[in-house]
Amino acid sequence: MAAARTAEERADLATRPGYNSWVSVLVRWLFIAVSLAFLAALLIAPVATVFAVAFSHGLEAYLASFADEDTLAAIRLTLLTAAVVVPVNTVFGLAAAWAIAKFEFHGKSVLITLIDLPLAVSPVISGMVFVLLFGLHGWFGLWLERHDISIIFALPGIFLATMFVTFPYVARELIPLMQQLGNDEEEAAITLGAGGWLTFFRVTLPRIRWGLLYGVILSNARAMGEFGAVSVVSGHIRGLTITMPLHIEILYNEYNFVGAFAVASLLTLLAGLTLVVKNLIERARAAQGR
């Protein structure tokens, strides 16, 4: 995904005729200035605001907002959701990538389309489909009611909706990577008598580990931050079905800005951490030569 020229290429650009003509210099600085202004207004100012408001009443008020019982419950639920959803996404991503990248079969493009689908669907629809299935008036609503099982307005619904929104990330990272790496090394291992699992753990996994890690952290960031889909299935029961993003909405609507932005600051840090890890992975990959 990183699209950067090498230092030599950029140095080479600087030697081109006309690079230092006043028109080029003007255009260059205009482009840089406009690009930076665009990012400053749209991206940097909002991120800075998160911390400015969170700390607007001092460090103590910031820390005090995490002493709140509901806030702690929201943080716990978000961590629990990620702990449930991300491992499932990882197993699915590995299985889907193995089937799609290693084999030729009919209907492959259908599988790929289905994997991409959640990314093209509004989060609201992603949540609604589970209400239509498991809600009181949904397909399985009466059956679930009779057996005293709650999915919608309860934790299973939150897990399902989050899974729907985040499962494509690991698979989409691994499929192109494994296709590009090819089957030769695995075929050699199998031909030499290694079993399937051994081949996977000793031959495939070491070669895809950076891609896998990237898919996992991206899927984790999206799982902890999902708002729309979770909002539809949550039922907004305080202390029970409120995740961090939903809790931000509640605090914000109650004009508790320090509290709302304090919780938001945690998610912003998570996003920043995700970007840092992503860049480290890209560097590691470049060092590995792929």
Place this chain on the structure above:
Amino acid sequence: MSLRAPSVLPGFGLTFGFTSFFLSALVLLPLAALVVAAGSMHWSDFLAVILSRRALGSYRLSFGASALAATINVVFGFMLAWTLTRYEFPGRKVIDALIDLPFALPTAVSGIALTTVFAQHGWIGRYLEPLGIRVAYTWLGVTLALTLISMPFAVRTLQPALLEVQRDLEDAAETLGAGRWYAFRRIILPTVLPALLTGFTLAFARAVGEYGSVIFIAGNLPLKTEITPLLIVIHLEQFDYRGAAALGVVMLAMSFAVLFAINLLQSWGRRRQVRAAH
């Protein structure tokens, strides 16, 4: 198995079986529920919901603001991608990494932060207020939120395309006396045109369904600042599942149309590349 080409590798049955089961249970079945719920309506009820004044107003805002946001992203995204791929300046690497931030940042956070910045007394809003420009709680705010969340899609599509512009071709044109602007128009622009259109479509697709960041900045007034996903949520909150499903089907059809357009654009781009290589 005649389903697939022969291979010495094991695990097809297991992984294919698991993948198919997972996708059927988590994607196909729920989407079927949506289509069936909308399909079980009488067609006149269906039309009454999807063509109500409030729904039409929400389409106008959702699709209009998304198209505007995608256009803004193509223009500024092109400048950003150009700046990042061609110029060396302090902080370039950090800026390049920051492009992905809207993708990693939860939408609720983008929503409240953007609203605060552009509110009447916010860091930027206070300078726009005297000029008579209101961003928060208007369609302008909706557009801004959609621009923010869909920005990475435009920039990240344009960057590789700009890298691939054949440098030697550009050089040759200039050596032969073609002006800067001429070289840009005749060589760079045609090469990146598929990426520009794909970037627009991807950004549009991402923006149309957005919910989290918009509801904070929109004001959510029916007919004026109410997006379609919010209208779906309102139907759901009134336990009008069918009405919600009907609007969902409209949005889903739109998503499919956009996905189809993206596929067409990408294969068009590849064909152009192959032709250019000959």
